């Protein structure tokens with residue numbers, strides 16, 4: 001079966017602040033966050049199981065995202081609900097990637113956008129680099 005890359009996008013609204021930032025993100029404010037979850041792997045064999053022909057079922061990505069990520073982010077103050085040192089898009093993406101991979105090892109990257117013109121992405125390679133430096 002071929003290898004494939006798939007992605008699913010989610011949105012949620014949340015407040016945050018970056019206390020040491022030089023810019024306006026220092027103050028309490030909100031974003032409609034867009035999150036792109038990317039999964040990659042071999043498509044599963046066509047053998048009568050529910051995920052045959054898929055890398056991972058989009059419905060399962062949605063279920064895990066809602067339970068492990070959205071529940072702690074949507075209409076929340078991220079500085080208080082997400083266990084990251086700072087609620088930058090980069091650190092949020094790293095945390096989300098770890099949460100999703102705990103149940104879906106096919107997830108290889110998470111991209112977080114605070115605005116339509118900017119995003120931060122953390123990949124599996126980035127996580128490995130972080131682990132080596134720790």
Ligand SMILES: [Zn+2]
Nearest residue numbers: 016025031114
């Ligand atoms: Zn912000």
